[in-house]
Amino acid sequence: xxxxxxxxxxxxxxxxxxxxxxxxxxxxxxxxxxxxxxxxxxxxxxxxxxxxxxxxxxxxxxxxxxxxxxxxxxxxxxxxxxxxxxxxxxxxxxxxxxxxxxxxxxxxxxxxxxxxxxxxxxxxxxxxxxxxxxxxxxxxxxxxxxxxxxxxxxxxxxxxxxxxxxxxxxxxxxxxxxxxxxxxxxxxxxxxxxxxxxxxxxxxxxxxxxxxxxxxxxxxxxxxxxxxxxxxxxxxxxxxxxxxxxxxxxxxxxxxxxxxxxxxxxxxxxxxxxxxxxxxxxxxxxxxxxxxxxxxxxxxxxxxxxxxxxxxxxxxxxxxxxxxxxxxxxxxxxxxxxxxxxxxxxxxxxxxxxxxxxxxxxxxxxxxxxxxxxxxxxxxxxxxxxxxxxxxxxxxxxxxxxxxxxxxxxxxxxxxxxxxxxxxxxxxxxxxxxxxxxxxxxxxxxxxxxxxxxxxxxxxxxxxxxxxxxxxxxxxxxxxxxxxxxxxxxxxxxxxxxxxxxxxxx
Amino acid sequence: xxxxxxxxxxxxxxxxxxxxxxxxxxxxxxxxxxxxxxxxxxxxxxxxxxxxxxxxxxxxxxxxxxxxxxxxxxxxxxxxxxxxxxxxxxxxxxxxxxxxxxxxxxxxxxxxxxxxxxxxxxxxxxxxxxxxxxxxxxxxxxxxxxxxxxxxxxxxxxxxxxxxxxxxxxxxxxxxxxxxxxxxxxxxxxxxxxxxxxxxxxxxxxxxxxxxxxxxxxxxxxxxxxxxxxxxxxxxxxxxxxxxxxxxxxxxxxxxxxxxxxxxxxxxxxxxxxxxxxxxxxxxxxxxxxxxxxxxxxxxxxxxxxxxxxxxxxxxxxxxxxxxxxxxxxxxxxxxxxxxxxxxxxxxxxxxxxxxxxxxxxxxxxxxxxxxxxxxxxxxxxxxxxxxxxxxxxxxxxxxxxxxxxxxxxxxxxxxxxxxxxxxxxxxxxxxxxxxxxxxxxxxxxxxxxxxxxxxxxxxx
Numbered sequence: 001x002x003x004x005x006x007x008x009x010x011x012x013x014x015x016x017x018x019x020x021x022x023x024x025x026x027x028x029x030x031x032x033x034x035x036x037x038x039x040x041x042x043x044x045x046x047x048x049x050x051x052x053x054x055x056x057x058x059x060x061x062x063x064x065x066x067x068x069x070x071x072x073x074x075x076x077x078x079x080x081x082x083x084x085x086x087x088x089x090x091x092x093x094x095x096x097x098x099x100x101x102x103x104x105x106x107x108x109x110x111x112x113x114x115x116x117x118x119x120x121x122x123x124x125x126x127x128x129x130x131x132x133x134x135x136x137x138x139x140x141x142x143x144x145x146x147x148x149x150x151x152x153x154x155x156x157x158x159x160x161x162x163x164x165x166x167x168x169x170x171x172x173x174x175x176x177x178x179x180x181x182x183x184x185x186x187x188x189x190x191x192x193x194x195x196x197x198x199x200x201x202x203x204x205x206x207x208x209x210x211x212x213x214x215x216x217x218x219x220x221x222x223x224x225x226x227x228x229x230x231x232x233x234x235x236x237x238x239x240x241x242x243x244x245x246x247x248x249x250x251x252x253x254x255x256x257x258x259x260x261x262x263x264x265x266x267x268x269x270x271x272x273x274x275x276x277x278x279x280x281x282x283x284x285x286x287x288x289x290x291x292x293x294x295x296x297x298x299x300x301x302x303x304x305x306x307x308x309x310x311x312x313x314x315x316x317x318x319x320x321x322x323x324x325x326x327x328x329x330x331x332x333x334x335x336x337x338x339x340x341x342x343x344x345x346x347x348x349x350x351x352x353x354x355x356x357x358x359x360x361x362x363x364x365x366x367x368x369x370x371x372x373x374x375x376x377x378x379x380x381x382x383x384x385x386x387x388x389x390x391x392x393x394x395x396x397x398x399x400x401x402x403x404x405x406x407x408x409x410x411x412x413x414x415x416x417x418x419x420x421x422x423x424x425x426x427x428x429x430x431x432x433x434x435x436x437x438x439x440x441x442x443x444x445x446x447x448x449x450x451x452x453x454x455x456x457x458x459x460x461x462x463x464x465x466x467x468x469x470x471x472x473x474x475x476x477x478x479x480x481x482x483x484x485x486x487x488x489x490x491x492x493x494x495x496x497x498x499x500x501x502x503x504x505x506x
Numbered sequence: 507x508x509x510x511x512x513x514x515x516x517x518x519x520x521x522x523x524x525x526x527x528x529x530x531x532x533x534x535x536x537x538x539x540x541x542x543x544x545x546x547x548x549x550x551x552x553x554x555x556x557x558x559x560x561x562x563x564x565x566x567x568x569x570x571x572x573x574x575x576x577x578x579x580x581x582x583x584x585x586x587x588x589x590x591x592x593x594x595x596x597x598x599x600x601x602x603x604x605x606x607x608x609x610x611x612x613x614x615x616x617x618x619x620x621x622x623x624x625x626x627x628x629x630x631x632x633x634x635x636x637x638x639x640x641x642x643x644x645x646x647x648x649x650x651x652x653x654x655x656x657x658x659x660x661x662x663x664x665x666x667x668x669x670x671x672x673x674x675x676x677x678x679x680x681x682x683x684x685x686x687x688x689x690x691x692x693x694x695x696x697x698x699x700x701x702x703x704x705x706x707x708x709x710x711x712x713x714x715x716x717x718x719x720x721x722x723x724x725x726x727x728x729x730x731x732x733x734x735x736x737x738x739x740x741x742x743x744x745x746x747x748x749x750x751x752x753x754x755x756x757x758x759x760x761x762x763x764x765x766x767x768x769x770x771x772x773x774x775x776x777x778x779x780x781x782x783x784x785x786x787x788x789x790x791x792x793x794x795x796x797x798x799x800x801x802x803x804x805x806x807x808x809x810x811x812x813x814x815x816x817x818x819x820x821x822x823x824x825x826x827x828x829x830x831x832x833x834x835x836x837x838x839x840x841x842x843x844x845x846x847x848x849x850x851x852x853x854x855x856x857x858x859x860x861x862x863x864x865x866x867x868x869x870x871x872x873x874x875x876x877x878x879x880x881x882x883x884x885x886x887x888x889x890x891x892x893x894x895x896x897x898x899x900x901x902x903x904x905x906x907x908x909x910x911x912x913x914x915x916x917x918x919x920x921x922x923x924x925x926x927x928x929x930x931x932x933x934x935x936x937x938x939x940x941x942x943x944x945x946x947x948x949x950x951x952x953x954x955x956x957x958x959x960x961x962x963x964x965x966x967x
Binding site for chain 1: 515
């Protein structure tokens, strides 16, 4: 196995360590470089980590199918990115396909990654420690999942269980992250019923611990990536001009990345103002990104970022283009990403945000809007702007309400019928999901007679034409909408329409 | 080798994007029936159509995100880069204009058939041409995904969802139902010229022929000349007689299915079966020419395949059951249009077995004395007018069977649950069809059992 490692890579790696030592006086020691023999797996790990935070986190089948399709069929994977996990024991992931690059390029990439690893090891921020714990929690969930569910599938021949647990974990993680976990209050007696329920409860506990850790996490990405960019740029400046010219176009994934570049601006700025302190020392002392950006006024910051933006534009024009390529189209995309991060900095400065929780809650992706009370049931209204929860996952949530002792015994109490709002670029969709009652014996949580409709939320009134029932929809007339909150007028109309429609179909 | 570097293979690190839950999804006959039911009722398939659009939007959204990342981080050649940028523009256009409009049309039930979708795609391609200019090959492929709207979602026994295409389902359904017709159609001996016998071999008839030839039981050998195969190669006229009378609207099956639904499902299945066979024959002409005669006040013949399919999707139950009239109409249609060709005729009757309007005109042939006697001597709950119709039907069928000008075959499908077999009506129908054909009982909700039955009977043969 070992002899497969390219000697070129080993050389580059050892030289990169030397360079890091020269630049900062020390090297990281407690880290892991994971080489993927199959770069297909690297692609998967990259997509998964970007989606869920750590490589072991379970993602819902909704996301899974989406990513699978994009990777295998559409072949859209940004695999030029270097995957780095800034946990207490930093993890660098590297696909074997990178061995084809020149030694100098590999070295430059490793200099950046090892510097980031160094910062993660030595920093005063709690970020790496918390990430390490989250990583471990995810690994535990995955192990529990793999072992228990495998047995369940084998013994009881219930192939739906894979999907169920994935969806369960992913949905629960997302909802509890946004503080909506009062739906999952399991009765204590459930634990004795079977291993299955015991496992569910166990997982629920671990997921909750995980979210608590995630809510504690400081914002630290700007500092981390800024430092990485600083290290790489310093290293490049020390190179001879001809080598620099050769390798710079190959470092497309490392240079000019918005987080790194914006962080780099502020680190340099801090170094200018604190004469005598090195950038490394400054970066080590920063506990979160607010400490990085808090020293300046908004107007100064804006101006500084604008200047750097122009500089970056010139550089991108010069280095990251192809002779016949569409560079003119590429720079705006890069600039847009840069602006987004610049806006984020503005938000951090204005609102003094220093933890991930504050950022999430500033504009939450998941909001509960209250319930519509119908004579025979409740309909809960949510906005969910996340990929994790789709219709399938909604079924899981919906199921938890149906503690139907005669049929499939549902372990936990859950949601009533649901209306979910979701936004895509030009679409704003309201989807209704309900379950018909009084039906037979379901063989799995997915095997339920569903009522579902979806409609585009719009200001146009003719969009909501509904079929009128013979009794003129008495149920919907008796509905009580008074508990709803934080909704716009078109959203209100969409809710009324969907409730009427749900009745028509039932 | 420095100690901090580790190799990871699939043994150490499983692909995180593996789909644990995916086991082979077998399309069962029951699934096929469920899908046909959905096509009959636009409300049932609706949420899955909306789901399709939401899924497309979701995918477009994530694609945009990944393409942007890819353009900024991954080394690409100029051509790929150009393609990705084109894709980015198209995706944005789709998310802003195409998909919202599609969702609205789906909500109003205006985007149901492949033709609707085709028109919609054309319109949006034109819009894109205005907006984005040339080079829309990518756009065409992406918009063609909207055709998935005609796919139907089905669930396996555990409730997990799969999407299937119309054609997949109809192949399954048609094949199984078609087997029943084949069992009733004519046989021919294999020519010596045939290098190998083609077509479905009928074992029982083959065995019989061998006994006759060798005059031994059991026959010592079976020669090529003994082999009997189903004669499918001749051009044949198919006539579906579909009972759309009021009595067919009665709900008899679980799941709110009416008898009419059953009849239409079965004829759809058969229709697709014959269509499939036509396609597979690769002849210049279609082997099976299909017609449909609805049992209405004035029976008429639909001989255009498109109209026929549409009728099966949209028919409603009303009026009395003029079954004899319909059979008479078939006879006249054949004599009027195919006088000069001796094509075989296969009449497929789909009914609940309750004809109630006797035919006033002249019926060729003579009434069967045995049947008249049977009705006189046996008390039965069957209504008088139904009995009279049965006599007339028997007379007409017998005449057709005995006529020398061409080969007439009759299949008689009864839409009813299994317990119908105990009723007087079923007994009477069986007697009425004696020597002509056997009635086939179809229960669409138990249609999977039908498949089992077919297999069992095929093994016994």
